[in-house]
Amino acid sequence: MALLEVRELSVTFTQYDRGLRRKKVPVIRDLSLSVERGEIVAVVGASGSGKSLLAHAILGILPRNAAVEGYMEFDGQPLTASTIRKLRGRRIAFVPQSVQSLDPLMRVGRQVQQAVRAGDPAEEQRQAFARYGLAPQTAKRYPFQLSGGMARRVLVSIATVSGAELLIADEPTPGMDPLVVQETLRAFKSFAESGTAIVFITHDLEAALSIADKVAVFHAGSSLEVARAADFEGAGERLRHPYSRALWLALPQNGFVVPAGEPSDLPVAADGCLHASHCAMAAVECSKAAPKPRVLRDGMVRCYHAT
Ligand SMILES: Nc1ncnc2c1ncn2[C@@H]1O[C@H](COP(=O)(O)OP(=O)(O)OP(=O)(O)O)[C@@H](O)[C@H]1O
Numbered sequence: 001m002a003l004l005e006v007r008e009l010s011v012t013f014t015q016y017d018r019g020l021r022r023k024k025v026p027v028i029r030d031l032s033l034s035v036e037r038g039e040i041v042a043v044v045g046a047s048g049s050g051k052s053l054l055a056h057a058i059l060g061i062l063p064r065n066a067a068v069e070g071y072m073e074f075d076g077q078p079l080t081a082s083t084i085r086k087l088r089g090r091r092i093a094f095v096p097q098s099v100q101s102l103d104p105l106m107r108v109g110r111q112v113q114q115a116v117r118a119g120d121p122a123e124e125q126r127q128a129f130a131r132y133g134l135a136p137q138t139a140k141r142y143p144f145q146l147s148g149g150m151a152r153r154v155l156v157s158i159a160t161v162s163g164a165e166l167l168i169a170d171e172p173t174p175g176m177d178p179l180v181v182q183e184t185l186r187a188f189k190s191f192a193e194s195g196t197a198i199v200f201i202t203h204d205l206e207a208a209l210s211i212a213d214k215v216a217v218f219h220a221g222s223s224l225e226v227a228r229a230a231d232f233e234g235a236g237e238r239l240r241h242p243y244s245r246a247l248w249l250a251l252p253q254n255g256f257v258v259p260a261g262e263p264s265d266l267p268v269a270a271d272g273c274l275h276a277s278h279c280a281m282a283a284v285e286c287s288k289a290a291p292k293p294r295v296l297r298d299g300m301v302r303c304y305h306a307t
């Protein structure tokens, strides 16, 4: 059984237009994801595709104007407002995308020590700082005295000293120098090898592929494909969705290839395929209704034409 199971999750915001008319804005639609113990699942997608909101939905920290539908489960128990409160910071740890989430008035060493659940807090904090290349005296500093990359290493330290069974890391590496990025990714890999389940949120497909077992490709609030990391190879023949193939071929090592063929000029209905207007394979059925997720070759895809 998966440690984390997300089934048919939808998140909708209620916003007020001019004249106080209420408007519902769907930001995540019908999203399913599962993560096993010891497994790293990367969530990859462009800015605004709903990656952070997925993390916030799992952690129960969405803003109040967000409505959540669907089912989420951790270690066999349904994730509700009260269960998630008990799990957060204990069995589930989070590296938030924003460094603003550090307490501005507390020395960072102490913030890390407070997150330690087993062992000697000062020793665990020292080891974490050494692992992520933070000098020992950094512990005495306040968040405003750190660079963005250093603050992010403190956030990673806080999440990883907790010994949680599930780690959700939302863009943990921007601003870090490349050696520290490598060290952080290696640390995630070794946590996974010792049984931690990891959700690694990033827009960096290359970083994702360097450690992930599975990759969920996000686009406009939905996952279009869940693939094995090993499926990203060659010309992307083993990938299931044209959007994932396009992301893969656009990487520098694949020569920044732009997909062949012209995108369709079909008018796409609001509930049509999210990728249709950019897709050379799009046909009438794609413009009418979004394809349902289906299992294909040990992965998942939402595309009528995937084989
Ligand atoms: N409080 C809110 N009210 C209304 N819409 C919101 C709110 N928060 C986020 N959104 C919208 O939800 C969508 C997804 O946002 P999200 O932050 O999850 O994207 P992301 O994939 O994490 O992007 P990035 O890579 O830039 O971090 C965006 O279009 C955003 O504008």
Ligand code: NI
Pocket: 051, 052, 053, 097, 170, 171
């Ligand atoms: Ni984000």
